Amino acid sequence: MGIEEHLGDNILSTSLDKIVSWGRKWSIWPATFGLACCAIEMMTVASSRYDYDRLGLIFRSTPRQADLLIVSGRVSYKMAPMVKRIYDQMPNPKWVIAMGDCASSGGLFNVYSIVQGVDRIIPVDVYVPGCPPRPEALLYGIVKLQEKIEKGTIKHEQPPVVLK
Amino acid sequence: MDSLSALKIIKEAVPHFILSDEISHGEAIIIAKREHLLEIAGFLKNDERLSFNLLCDLFGVDYPKKAERIEVIYNFYSVTNNCRIFVKVRSKMDETGHPSLTPLYNAANWFEREVYDMFGLKFQGHPDMKRILNPDDWDGHPLLKDYPLRKRPTPDKLNYDTPGYVELDKLK
Numbered sequence: 143m144g145i146e147e148h149l150g151d152n153i154l155s156t157s158l159d160k161i162v163s164w165g166r167k168w169s170i171w172p173a174t175f176g177l178a179c180c181a182i183e184m185m186t187v188a189s190s191r192y193d194y195d196r197l198g199l200i201f202r203s204t205p206r207q208a209d210l211l212i213v214s215g216r217v218s219y220k221m222a223p224m225v226k227r228i229y230d231q232m233p234n235p236k237w238v239i240a241m242g243d244c245a246s247s248g249g250l251f252n253v254y255s256i257v258q259g260v261d262r263i264i265p266v267d268v269y270v271p272g273c274p275p276r277p278e279a280l281l282y283g284i285v286k287l288q289e290k291i292e293k294g295t296i297k298h299e300q301p302p303v304v305l306k
Numbered sequence: 307m308d309s310l311s312a313l314k315i316i317k318e319a320v321p322h323f324i325l326s327d328e329i330s331h332g333e334a335i336i337i338a339k340r341e342h343l344l345e346i347a348g349f350l351k352n353d354e355r356l357s358f359n360l361l362c363d364l365f366g367v368d369y370p371k372k373a374e375r376i377e378v379i380y381n382f383y384s385v386t387n388n389c390r391i392f393v394k395v396r397s398k399m400d401e402t403g404h405p406s407l408t409p410l411y412n413a414a415n416w417f418e419r420e421v422y423d424m425f426g427l428k429f430q431g432h433p434d435m436k437r438i439l440n441p442d443d444w445d446g447h448p449l450l451k452d453y454p455l456r457k458r459p460t461p462d463k464l465n466y467d468t469p470g471y472v473e474l475d476k477l478k
Contacts, residue, residue: 219459220441223469254448254457255440262461 173208178215216244358382364417406432424449
C-alpha cells in the first residue's frame with residue numbers, strides 16, 4: 143500500500159498487516175455476477191437461511207466496488223472476454239472463487255465451446271467442487287478464502303494509482 | 307383433423323411437390339425437393355383445410371457420407387386443427403439455392419441462423435444470415451460430423467477487447 147516502505151521491516155508493519163488483513167477478511171464484497179445454474183446456489187447463500195452477510199459479504203452491483211469474483215458456472219468462449227473484463231475492472235486487492243466443476247475444470251462439458259477451467263483466463267484462489275456445490279460448500283470456500291486473506295501481507299502491493 | 311388426413315389432403319392437392327412420404331410414430335413426414343420448399347410451405351400455411359400457421363421448429367442433420375449431406379427438417383403445426391407435419395429437405399453444404407422460409411414464417415429467422423451457425427448451410431433470401439450462438443469470428447461449424455469433438459480456440463488468442471467483432475461484409 144506504500145505505508146510499509148516508511149515503516150520498515152518491524153513490529154509496526156506486521157501489526158499493520160494484521161489489522162489490514164482482518165479488515166479485508168470481514169468485508170469481502172463479491173460482484174453480482176452469475177453464469178449458470180451455480181448462480182442459483184450462489185443466490186441461496188445470500189438468502190436468509192444461509193445468510194453470508196454475517197461474514198461481511200455484500201453483493202455489489204458493479205465490479206468497481208467488488209473484491210471477489212465468484213465464477214458460478216461454465217464459461218463459454220463467447221463469455222470469456224466478458225469475464226476477463228469484469229475481473230480487470232475490479233480494483234486490487236481482488237480474489238476469485240471458481241464455483242463448481244465447470245468453472246474449475248470444464249466439468250462434464252468437455253466440448254468445443256467451453257473454456258476448460260476459468261483459471262485459463264484469470265487467476266483463481268479457491269476452487270469449490272460440486273455440480274452444483276451445496277450452499278454450505280460455497281460458504282466453506284468463502285471461509286477458506288478468509289483464511290487465505292488473513293495470512294496475507296500488504297508488502298509488495300502496488301500502491302493505488304492516483305489520477306491527476 | 308389428424309396428421310394422416312392432412313397428409314392425404316396434401317398428396318391429393320400437390321402430388322408433384324412430394325418426392326416421397328412416410329408415417330413414423332403416428333406423425334406424417336414429407337420428403338421434398340428444395341426448389342419446391344417455398345411452394346409447399348405456402349400451401350401448408352394458406353390452405354384453408356390445413357392452415358399450418360405455426361413453424362414450431364427447424365433443424366439440421368448431417369449425413370457426411372451422402373452427397374447432399376445436410377438435411378433440414380421443418381416442423382409445421384396447425385393451431386386450429388391441432389396436428390403436426392414434418393417436411394424434410396436435402397442440400398449440399400455449399401448449396402446456394404436453399405430457400406429461406408423467413409418471408410412466410412418470421413419464426414424461421416433465428417432457426418435458420420442456428421442451422422447456418424452449426425452446419426454452414428446458407429439460406430437464400432434470409433434477411434440477416436450470420437451466426438447466432440457462436441461468436442462471429444468462430445472457425446468452422448461445430449455440429450458437422452467431421453468437426454473435431456474437442457477442437458477449441460486457445461484462451462490467450464481470444465479477442466478480449468472487441469469480443470466476436472468481425473467486419474460482417476467480409477464474412478459474405
